[in-house]
Amino acid sequence: MALATFGAGCFWGVEYFFRQIDGVINATSGYMGGDVSKTRYEEVKAGDTGHAEVVQVEYDASVVSYEELLAVFWSNHNPTTLNQQGEDVGHQYRSVIFYHNERQRELAEKSKQELIASGKWGERSVVTEIVEKQEFIAAEDYHQNYIIKNDLPSCHISF
Numbered sequence: 001m002a003l004a005t006f007g008a009g010c011f012w013g014v015e016y017f018f019r020q021i022d023g024v025i026n027a028t029s030g031y032m033g034g035d036v037s038k039t040r041y042e043e044v045k046a047g048d049t050g051h052a053e054v055v056q057v058e059y060d061a062s063v064v065s066y067e068e069l070l071a072v073f074w075s076n077h078n079p080t081t082l083n084q085q086g087e088d089v090g091h092q093y094r095s096v097i098f099y100h101n102e103r104q105r106e107l108a109e110k111s112k113q114e115l116i117a118s119g120k121w122g123e124r125s126v127v128t129e130i131v132e133k134q135e136f137i138a139a140e141d142y143h144q145n146y147i148i149k150n151d152l153p154s155c156h157i158s159f
Contacts, residue, residue, distance in 0.1 A: 001058050001059065003057065005057070007094060018069070023060045023064030032056075033050060034051030035049055045092065047091055051092060053092055053093060070097075070108060094127075
């Protein structure tokens with residue numbers, strides 16, 4: 001099994017759309033990229049820790065490729081809004097790819113450049129960060145599979 005970690009706004013919707021992909025074994029909501037090794041939702045939501053809300057995806061690379069996961073990431077959020085997705089505003093909602101190895105970094109950079117070259121976002125800059133993974137902190141249990149547990153529609157719009 002392989003790991004990939006993405007931040008694209010509120011983790012509830014991000015987790016939901018990755019769970020729909022064949023080959024994804026698990027998608028776990030959590031926090032990455034902050035200044036402290038332990039945190040909780042209230043601190044992250046307040047913007048006090050530097051963490052991003054992320055989803056760590058465990059996947060079977062023989063079924064789904066990292067490139068396919070990147071395509072899902074790019075198509076399910078707006079990578080041109082700095083520190084914001086929809087109504088969620090703050091550094092914790094930034095668009096970010098945390099790579100787990102050099103190959104993931106290369107593929108993430110390539111996919112970002114391809115997105116820019118496609119002209120899909122016109123004159124707007126793609127602000128997505130591509131940074132090395134840091135410590136992953138799983139979010140509290142009530143955040144896991146939140147959309148399904150609470151019978152909610154996905155809060156993300158496909159682009």
